[in-house]
Amino acid sequence: MRPTQRLISTFALVATLGGLAACGPEDAGYGGGSGGSSATAEPSHKPTSSDDAGAKPEGSGDCGTPPKLPAGHRRVEPAVPPAKGSLSAKDAVPVCTPNDWIYHGRGKAKYYLFAQDVKAELATGSGASAKSVPVGELWMHAGDCMTNPGAVKAPYSCSGNIYDITLDSHGEINYIKEIWHP
Known part of the structure; x- marks a missing residue:
């Protein structure tokens, strides 16, 4: 029974350390060579939705x-x-990271x-800088950011794969x- 307890303890320790190693700005989904895809890492805490703005x-x-x-x-x-x-x-909800709030789909x-x-x-750079484009150009850009970030040319970049939308009366x-994010 003793070797089994050691095996379980070792497994729990490795799982814990593996979870800690996955935390960091490079895994937060807005940098690195992955083109900013936010699907690269899951945060280790529960996010709130914008409807729960008072909750921490x-x-x-x-x-x-x-x-x-x-x-x-x-x-x-x-x-x-x-x-x-x-x-x-x-739906993308705000998640607190070491570099402030960013959004992740949930x-x-x-x-x-x-x-x-x-x-x-x-988005054309930091802040609220943006350029109006035909919706087809936005579709192509979003698809390139998800599948081939190298195809995206300046002044655009793949900056987090998050979009602000509004719906009409028909949904x-x-x-x-x-939404631009470094």
Whole structure:
């Protein structure tokens, strides 16, 4: 029985150390050579949604109060490259990291259609800098960031794969903007 207890203890220690080794800015999904895909690492704490802005996530560190989006806005992370006229995306919630709040997709992907008169914007650098583009260009950009980040040319970059959207009265996306994050 003694060797079994040692084996279980060793396994628990290795699992714990493996979980700790996965924490760090390079694994947070917004840097490195992976093109900024936020699917590279899961944070070790439970995030809150923008609806729970008063709640403090477990292990949230020094980030302060989670960001609150303007009424009618939501953040999403595409689950697969967008297709003409549709987007399959997970709700993105704020997660406190050592470098402040960033968004990560959580839960099951939802299926969205694009409205006929959708306004699309791509991030062109830090802050709120963005350029209006035809929605087809945004679809191609999002797909390239997910599958071939090297294909993305300046002034654009793959900056986290998070998009701010609004929906019209039919539940279709009528506004979509890439959110820049270093």
